[in-house]
Amino acid sequence: MSSLLCSSIGKKLLMGLSGLFLMMFLLIHLTVNSLLLIPDGGDTFNAAAHFMATNPFIAVVEPLLAIGFIVHIVWGILLTLQNRKARGSARYASGNKTKGVTWASQNMLILGITLFAFLVLHVAHFWVKMKLTGDPLLNDVTVNIAGVPTEVENAYALINATFAELWVVIVYVVAGIGLALHLSHGFWSSFQTIGFSNDIWRKRLTILGNVYAWFVGIGFSLIALLQYLFFQG
Amino acid sequence: MEKNINLTLKVWRQNSPKDKGGFETYQVKDISTGSSFLELLDVLNEQLINEGKEPVAFDHDCREGICGMCSLYINGHPHGPDSEITTCQLHMRKFNDGDTIWIEPWRSAGFPVIKDLIVDRDAFDKIIAAGGYVSVNTGGVPDGNAIPIPKDNADESMDAASCIGCGACVAACKNGSAMLFVSAKASQLALLPQGKVEAARRAKNMVARMDDLGFGNCTNTGACEVECPKGISIAHIARLNREYLSAKLQD
Ligand code: HEM
Numbered sequence: 001m002s003s004l005l006c007s008s009i010g011k012k013l014l015m016g017l018s019g020l021f022l023m024m025f026l027l028i029h030l031t032v033n034s035l036l037l038i039p040d041g042g043d044t045f046n047a048a049a050h051f052m053a054t055n056p057f058i059a060v061v062e063p064l065l066a067i068g069f070i071v072h073i074v075w076g077i078l079l080t081l082q083n084r085k086a087r088g089s090a091r092y093a094s095g096n097k098t099k100g101v102t103w104a105s106q107n108m109l110i111l112g113i114t115l116f117a118f119l120v121l122h123v124a125h126f127w128v129k130m131k132l133t134g135d136p137l138l139n140d141v142t143v144n145i146a147g148v149p150t151e152v153e154n155a156y157a158l159i160n161a162t163f164a165e166l167w168v169v170i171v172y173v174v175a176g177i178g179l180a181l182h183l184s185h186g187f188w189s190s191f192q193t194i195g196f197s198n199d200i201w202r203k204r205l206t207i208l209g210n211v212y213a214w215f216v217g218i219g220f221s222l223i224a225l226l227q228y229l230f231f232q233g
Numbered sequence: 234m235e236k237n238i239n240l241t242l243k244v245w246r247q248n249s250p251k252d253k254g255g256f257e258t259y260q261v262k263d264i265s266t267g268s269s270f271l272e273l274l275d276v277l278n279e280q281l282i283n284e285g286k287e288p289v290a291f292d293h294d295c296r297e298g299i300c301g302m303c304s305l306y307i308n309g310h311p312h313g314p315d316s317e318i319t320t321c322q323l324h325m326r327k328f329n330d331g332d333t334i335w336i337e338p339w340r341s342a343g344f345p346v347i348k349d350l351i352v353d354r355d356a357f358d359k360i361i362a363a364g365g366y367v368s369v370n371t372g373g374v375p376d377g378n379a380i381p382i383p384k385d386n387a388d389e390s391m392d393a394a395s396c397i398g399c400g401a402c403v404a405a406c407k408n409g410s411a412m413l414f415v416s417a418k419a420s421q422l423a424l425l426p427q428g429k430v431e432a433a434r435r436a437k438n439m440v441a442r443m444d445d446l447g448f449g450n451c452t453n454t455g456a457c458e459v460e461c462p463k464g465i466s467i468a469h470i471a472r473l474n475r476e477y478l479s480a481k482l483q484d
């Protein structure tokens with residue numbers, strides 16, 4: 001087992017599996033976030049956030065998610081450094097004119113670092129305030145959950161106030177595009193890495209991957225943008 | 234139509250592996266567009282010898298696209314600007330009168346320069362020696378239908394077997410990865426009944442050797458497949474990943 005994880009393919013396996021896991025998480029995250037667009041003052045979203053925060057399943061998934069990110073980032077950097085060494089320092093004077101190679105596939109680390117920078121900001125904006133420091137905006141509100149009036153944290157108010165600022169929205173839109181690009185290569189690549197691809201599936205996975213990547217990337221951007229434009233005041 | 238063209242050549246010259254090396258500029262005149270790229274270098278070398286200078290060292294053997302000896306990174310592409318051909322099959326009709334042509338050796342830490350345009354590709358032989366074979370003599374040609382082989386497998390195996398081990402895939406790769414070569418060499422055997430028996434061991438040993446030799450980790454950019462003179466598909470890389478992972482998990 002240890003020799004597997006030290007091998008090139010084994011390290012890539014960790015990259016692919018962590019990437020697949022993060023992509024599944026993003027889909028759930030986007031689904032919950034889409035409730036931010038229901039014009040009911042945030043009641044549905046707050047109820048869903050309450051369900052997520054109190055659910056024992058999520059208590060297990062949260063540390064897993066942190067591990068997933070750490071593995072992905074650490075191995076991503078490690079692999080890139082090893083690859084630079086394997087490539088060597090000599091460059092081609094006549095450049096690289098290979099056609100048909102996507103820009104994203106050659107810039108996964110840069111895109112990843114952009115996502116990491118966003119992640120730090122994102123965690124500081126929401127997770128830190130909701131789990132550690134608290135915030136006056138989060139004061140409990142009462143929502144009806146399945147007919148039962150329940151006191152829940154007003155996560156909606158915090159999010160809505162954060163998206164009142166234009167610079168935050170711009171950062172989210174840029175990060176959304178970065179995410180879409182990262183995954184436009186990452187999606188199919190993770191399947192190729194775990195061995196699930198061939199000439200036919202490659203075409204399918206590339207199309208599916210692009211649909212997924214832009215759906216998720218534009219989805220997150222759009223929610224921030226619409227919150228800024230139509231949900232203030 | 235055939236005509237003659239004049240060219241400026243920027244050629245990488247390097248005396249020894251340790252030498253720093255650099256580009257030299259040469260003018261060549263009246264090159265027939267019907268000649269091949271290696272014939273261009275022959276003309277250049279004759280010119281250099283007549284001038285009392287040292288000729289350019291470059292690899293070549295069959296000059297018909299089957300041995301994998303020729304290399305050369307020409308104007309931004311391994312094996313030059315044409316697709317699915319080797320340098321020896323590249324024709325001068327692909328260039329125009331007055332063009333400047335950059336001629337460089339493969340660049341990758343796994344392929345150190347020996348002299349001028351010649352790089353050391355021994356690493357590929359070492360990977361083959363680690364498992365790119367069938368251990369037992371499988372005898373003479375068996376009767377056509379004695380061992381049924383699905384047509385798809387036979388086709389894919391033949392496609393993989395067309396790899397000539399030239400190293401263009403490594404030269405094109407931003408990660409210095411040899412996965413296209415290794416996966417082709419593993420697939421050509423693993424897809425056939427005689428080679429399948431040792432498939433798991435072969436995948437493990439070849440990948441281990443490839444890693445030892447310092448080749449990079451494949452990130453599926455696909456540059457190798459675009460530049461490969463034999464059009465080897467990266468689907469073989471997925472197959473090798475599959476074989477390697479299941480072999481390791483069964484250990
Ligand atoms: C929401 C966040 C992210 C998701 C969903 C994600 C997803 C993926 C996926 C699916 C792959 C392809 C894996 C493979 O080829 O097997 C990948 C590759 C990569 N990711 Fe991420 N990623 C994310 C964040 C990051 C971050 C923060 C970094 C930070 C450095 C990063 C760095 C990389 C690198 C360098 C690669 C290419 C490595 C390789 O293909 O070997 N990613 N990512």
Ligand code: SF4
Pocket residue numbers: 395396397398399400401402403413414417457460461462463464465
């Ligand atoms: S896979 Fe293609 S580029 Fe690589 S060694 Fe074989 S023939 Fe050359």
Ligand code: FES
Pocket residue numbers: 292293294295296297298299300301302303319320321322397
């Ligand atoms: S010299 Fe043999 S393939 Fe080019």
